[in-house]
Amino acid sequence: EVQLVESGGGLVQPGGSLRLSCAASGFTFSSYWMSWVRQAPGKGLEWVANINQDRSQKYYVDSLKGRFTISRDNAKNSLYLQMNSLRAEDTAVYYCASGISWEPYFQQWGQGTLVTVSS
């Protein structure tokens, strides 16, 4: 069974850092582009970043460049999102998703992990 399972969410103070993980199973993780997509409370979906199979290509939404870093470890079938200098507006459910290219052809999604930035 194809599965993506996010972890690492929780409550963090403004200015703090958090590292999200996404564990993949049931498919050849190293063959797929991977993305992070978030949804703030009461808001729509917002793409955060994606990374290609060999980590040579990474794209970020302009508003988050410099604060968030996407990475992956194909040996561990895992995707990561390092989030620094967190702000209240980063509060959201964060989903990981797999795709065949840089385009939003997201065939598989995780269940999401909630990040709450609050003092």
Add this chain to the structure above:
Amino acid sequence: QSVLTQPPSASGTPGQRVTISCSGSSSNIGRNYVYWYQHLPGTAPKLLIYWNNQRPSGVPDRFSGSKSGTSASLAISGLRSEDEAHYYCAGWDGSLSGVVFGGGTKLTVL
């Protein structure tokens, strides 16, 4: 303000046909594929349409997508109560070098 523009809401009665529009520009819809997602609260989004008008296996043929110029549409025929959800269009924007989503359309089945 989303790069792709969708109406915030749409509605229909069971059995009706509804369409949801998605307006973009030459840097996204105009030269790249359009994708559509269905999102129910508390669940993961589900891919409904890829490459403008293709349905993944398991998606009913009641759902169809189309694209013309810098706009796209999702049509749902034979509306059912379980179709009540949020719908999002998405695509790649070459000028932004990133994925863009529409603001989402909440579909209500009356």
